Amino acid sequence: MRTSIAVIKLVLRTNKTLADGTFPIMLRVNWKGMKEKSTGYSCSAKYWDKVNQCVKKGYPNFVMVNYELKKMKDEAIRKRDAFVASGETYSPAMILSNDYEKNNESGDLKYLIEKYISEKGIKPRTIEHWWVVYKSIKEMTGRDILINEINESFCRRYAKYLENEGKKDCTIRGYLSKIAAICHYAIDDGIISSYPFSKWRYNRIYQESKREYYVHQKSLMVLKEIFVNACVTFNKNGLWHYKDGVIEDLMDRNSRLYGLFLFIGGIVFKGLAPIDMSYLKKSDVSIIRIGDKDYYKIDGAREKTGMKFKIRIDREDILSKICVETFLMFHTGNYLFPTMDGFIGTCAYKRISNTYINQRPNLNYWLKLCNDEIIKRNVEGDNIPLIDIESCNYYAYRHTFVMGEVQKPNCNFIALAQMIGKSVNTLYQYISELTHDEDLV
Numbered sequence: 001m002r003t004s005i006a007v008i009k010l011v012l013r014t015n016k017t018l019a020d021g022t023f024p025i026m027l028r029v030n031w032k033g034m035k036e037k038s039t040g041y042s043c044s045a046k047y048w049d050k051v052n053q054c055v056k057k058g059y060p061n062f063v064m065v066n067y068e069l070k071k072m073k074d075e076a077i078r079k080r081d082a083f084v085a086s087g088e089t090y091s092p093a094m095i096l097s098n099d100y101e102k103n104n105e106s107g108d109l110k111y112l113i114e115k116y117i118s119e120k121g122i123k124p125r126t127i128e129h130w131w132v133v134y135k136s137i138k139e140m141t142g143r144d145i146l147i148n149e150i151n152e153s154f155c156r157r158y159a160k161y162l163e164n165e166g167k168k169d170c171t172i173r174g175y176l177s178k179i180a181a182i183c184h185y186a187i188d189d190g191i192i193s194s195y196p197f198s199k200w201r202y203n204r205i206y207q208e209s210k211r212e213y214y215v216h217q218k219s220l221m222v223l224k225e226i227f228v229n230a231c232v233t234f235n236k237n238g239l240w241h242y243k244d245g246v247i248e249d250l251m252d253r254n255s256r257l258y259g260l261f262l263f264i265g266g267i268v269f270k271g272l273a274p275i276d277m278s279y280l281k282k283s284d285v286s287i288i289r290i291g292d293k294d295y296y297k298i299d300g301a302r303e304k305t306g307m308k309f310k311i312r313i314d315r316e317d318i319l320s321k322i323c324v325e326t327f328l329m330f331h332t333g334n335y336l337f338p339t340m341d342g343f344i345g346t347c348a349y350k351r352i353s354n355t356y357i358n359q360r361p362n363l364n365y366w367l368k369l370c371n372d373e374i375i376k377r378n379v380e381g382d383n384i385p386l387i388d389i390e391s392c393n394y395y396a397y398r399h400t401f402v403m404g405e406v407q408k409p410n411c412n413f414i415a416l417a418q419m420i421g422k423s424v425n426t427l428y429q430y431i432s433e434l435t436h437d438e439d440l441v
Contacts, residue, residue: 005084006031006095008076010039010053010069013121017306018042024121025055027072027096029080033188035092038121039072041065093119093189107147107191109182110134116185125275125303128349133178136162147186152196155179159202173206213391214399217407218384220267222377223370224319227264230257231322240318247330250322253338253355259362261323262355263397265337268323270311271401274394275303278339278352282328285336287315296324356394364389 007030014023022042029035047059053073054066076095083090096119113134117127138144140161155176162172179196186192215223231250232240249257262274269277280298288297290312298311313320327336335341343351367389374384 006080006090006092008073008080008095010073011036012043012045012048012050014045016121018123019301019303019306021301021306023048025069026121027076029076029092029095031090031092031095033092035096035119035188036121037096037119039069041069091188091190107186109137109145109147109150112147112182112186112191116182125349128347129174130178132347132350133175136165136175147182148192150179150183150196151194152198152200155196155202156200159206169206173203176202176206213388213393213396214403215387215392215396216385217404218382219370219374219387220400220404222373222384223260223366223387224264224267226366226370226373227260228318228322230260232318242326247326250326251331251338253341254358256362256365258338259359260366262359262394263363263366264319265323266394266397267401268313268319269298270309270313271398272309272311273302273304273398274356275349275352276300276309278335278337278355279303279348280336281334282331282336283334285324285328288312296320360393363392363394367392 009028011026011028012023013026013036016024018024020042022044025039025041025043025048026036027039041055043055043059047056047062049056054069055062059065079095080090083094097115113130117130122130137158140158158179159172159176162175167175176197183192183195183197187195231243231246233243234240246257249255250261252258262277266272266274266277269280272280280300284298284300286297288295294315296311296313296315298313299309301308313324315321315325331338333341339352339355340348345351367387371386371389374382374386377384
């Protein structure tokens, strides 16, 4: 329904789940379009009063929170009424801006990104991405730039700069998508009028990464054996002990052995995504007894989607001993694994990404050893597929785990979805993208 004046209200954004499982409370303005700004507060659906646009009694400090929310809404209404009284044309962005002035439309890129982040209620990880993109633009130009300097020519030059920096297509696509978003935002605010990608379809040139590869279960068994044999020695009685230097290597995020652990450990932890593996803390791991066996219990929520995951790992399995117990016993600090050791700063995602990127050559080393062993076994009569080293990146362990599970008789898809932190519907789509012709046959 059209109105003659902007409608201002507080809403709970239930389609955007934060890391703690709550939803952000947004200040929304509807007027010739819709614009929202994060209030900095969040709550679960049961604590939100949709009719009165406030948090319910029982929410921590609900009186103070409602006071602050009302103050924000009243300030937005005051701005709207001032624009209406003066007869000045206004937009939702002008009402939501904390420091809107006519002469502040110069379009400083850094200022616009800060404003965009503030209004959108963006997750911390995505905020990190924004500043990585901003920093790379500044490194290319050598200075701060204005949004009206970003045209098609600039974007093509920036893409070529990223190519020369060794960025992959999927990364360049992600960087350009940030530029596209901030340009749309500036157009909505009336700061610029032209869109730099109206003719240049960068997403046709820079494709998303192809992540469908997974390791065949027979090949995975060989890789697991190589990992176990690299870590421990068995005696005649079946007892084992760590090989010399193994503990030190596993505690070193730059070691060659840690490069193999990142893949095998991802399988042991039921295909948990790399970023979620890196954020695990020792306190996240507990022990439960089911029947006559003990299991490690790890419950949490995915950093990317907020979806819950539930992991149970048999304590007696040798891979469990190496990939869980070793780190609980010997790794110092709060994190379970050394990926985040010594990290100080705000770009945690970059540290994690760099760790996996830097370990890729070490992973390739182990995969080549695995293929050499597979060739020997195939000569002796086995029929084990070779691993495609070029296609097998770290994300492949997640796909490898999923395909290993779905190939089991009576696979419980609901339980599998909970393990890897996906909805059942998404899991079906995920599997359909992974399945090869051989699996269909």
